[in-house]
Amino acid sequence: xxxxxxxxxxxxxxxxxxxxxxxxxxxxxxxxxxxxxxxxxxxxxxxxxxxxxxxxxxxxxxxxxxxxxxxxxxxxxxxxxxxxxxxxxxxxxxxxxxxxxxxxxxxxxxxxxxxx
Numbered sequence: 001x002x003x004x005x006x007x008x009x010x011x012x013x014x015x016x017x018x019x020x021x022x023x024x025x026x027x028x029x030x031x032x033x034x035x036x037x038x039x040x041x042x043x044x045x046x047x048x049x050x051x052x053x054x055x056x057x058x059x060x061x062x063x064x065x066x067x068x069x070x071x072x073x074x075x076x077x078x079x080x081x082x083x084x085x086x087x088x089x090x091x092x093x094x095x096x097x098x099x100x101x102x103x104x105x106x107x108x109x110x111x112x113x114x115x116x
Contacts, residue, residue: 013088015068025106044070
């Protein structure tokens with residue numbers, strides 16, 4: 001019984017709407033600059049170069065029970081080509097970036113306070 005309860009996980013861990021900072025760690029240790037991200041519904045909007053427009057790059061979010069998958073679209077072929085697979089942590093999400101099905105690095109998605 002105890003092992004079942006511990007393994008169940010957080011059932012409400014889908015990627016929540018809000019503002020985030022995204023940072024990639026290529027190969028798991030080479031950091032890239034932080035970029036701004038806004039999640040609205042099932043749309044992941046990223047200002048990769050932090051130049052201003054919040055929806056400079058738009059991706060689709062396929063919600064999962066422990067986080068979500070971000071890709072060009074929710075079609076399986078698109079997800080094979082490139083995707084982030086996120087799982088919920090205490091102050092945001094941690095994920096793995098896949099390109100052509102091969103793990104390419106770690107992605108950190110940190111929650112930010114609301115912008116005014």
